[in-house]
Amino acid sequence: MTVGFIGTGNMATAIVRGMIAGAFLPPDEIVVFDPNADKREELAHELGVRAAESNEALVAESDVVVLAVKPQILPLVLAPLAAQIADRRRVVVSIAAGTTLAKLESLLAVEGADGGAAPVVRVMPNVNAMIGAGMAAVCGNAAASNEDVAFVVAMFTAVGQAIELPESQFSTYTAIAGSSPAFAYLFIDSLARAAVAAGMGKDLATQIAAQTVLGSAKMVLESEKSPWDLIDMVCSPGGTTVAGLLALEDRGFLSTVAHGVAATIARDQEMTAGS
Numbered sequence: 001m002t003v004g005f006i007g008t009g010n011m012a013t014a015i016v017r018g019m020i021a022g023a024f025l026p027p028d029e030i031v032v033f034d035p036n037a038d039k040r041e042e043l044a045h046e047l048g049v050r051a052a053e054s055n056e057a058l059v060a061e062s063d064v065v066v067l068a069v070k071p072q073i074l075p076l077v078l079a080p081l082a083a084q085i086a087d088r089r090r091v092v093v094s095i096a097a098g099t100t101l102a103k104l105e106s107l108l109a110v111e112g113a114d115g116g117a118a119p120v121v122r123v124m125p126n127v128n129a130m131i132g133a134g135m136a137a138v139c140g141n142a143a144a145s146n147e148d149v150a151f152v153v154a155m156f157t158a159v160g161q162a163i164e165l166p167e168s169q170f171s172t173y174t175a176i177a178g179s180s181p182a183f184a185y186l187f188i189d190s191l192a193r194a195a196v197a198a199g200m201g202k203d204l205a206t207q208i209a210a211q212t213v214l215g216s217a218k219m220v221l222e223s224e225k226s227p228w229d230l231i232d233m234v235c236s237p238g239g240t241t242v243a244g245l246l247a248l249e250d251r252g253f254l255s256t257v258a259h260g261v262a263a264t265i266a267r268d269q270e271m272t273a274g275s
């Protein structure tokens, strides 16, 4: 089974690194291509995966083709590859934001081909896959078999967690899982910067804030308690936490986060409409 990655930028690199670390596939069953020869050779050298000389060469040797380029250039990338992808049953996996299965099917359609739509699996991963802590949503088109979808779920489970999700929820999912690592990084940096304002060194403050957010996330996942139950556990009557919590709410913390999520959903829907 050979998995080919078209594009070796932030996300593909994160996934490939995670796949190797998670021993999902032997390195020689992963092939990558990027027009930037340094990028692709560097990744190949570092991880022992194979570097193809072109997308065509990558498709020729791949059973699964992962599209890891920016959404806006997908038509450009797929136009010269559609016939080749269709010449034998290959599964196409797209991680492109705002790009529907229907759009991908149309980009992969081959005039006069009687094979019907190509098996396409859409994934919304996140960059935390790089350290095996990713969160991915997966959905397949009608031509994708249960085995195809299960393989992709397993691939992204090797780099974190993966769930099957109806495509109708992908915009919301993108906001709270695809993009939200950036929001979490911002929160951690904001905690640290506030500590710096109070005189603590930035690196130490960042380490403390990051570990505390990590532990808090694990508490939500592993304790039987809801986030609000956990908040109540921390808030001693008349203590420090409730003072901070009320100050955060005074500045609209909850509504600010909701506003950011809504903006992300709106942008994804805009991209979906335009794709």
Ligand SMILES: NC(=O)C1=CN([C@@H]2O[C@H](COP(=O)(O)OP(=O)(O)OC[C@H]3O[C@@H](n4cnc5c(N)ncnc54)[C@H](OP(=O)(O)O)[C@@H]3O)[C@@H](O)[C@H]2O)C=CC1
Pocket: 006, 007, 008, 009, 010, 011, 012, 033, 034, 035, 036, 039, 055, 067, 068, 069, 070, 071, 073, 077, 095, 096, 097, 124, 125, 126, 127, 178, 179
């Ligand atoms: N970054 C993230 O956290 C997430 C990203 N995604 C999705 O993943 C996809 C990739 O995003 P990301 O990794 O951040 O983007 P990057 O720009 O980091 O990576 C895309 C790569 O594709 C390369 N590329 C450009 N043209 C071609 C081509 N014709 N053939 C092969 N490769 C090409 C680019 O090279 P060059 O730079 O030289 O143009 C670049 O290295 C996007 O669709 C995005 O929506 C999904 C979830 C999370």
Ligand SMILES: O=C(O)[C@@H]1CCC=N1
Pocket: 097, 174, 178, 179
């Ligand atoms: O910002 C983006 O469009 C991509 C998709 C989700 C995370 N990064």
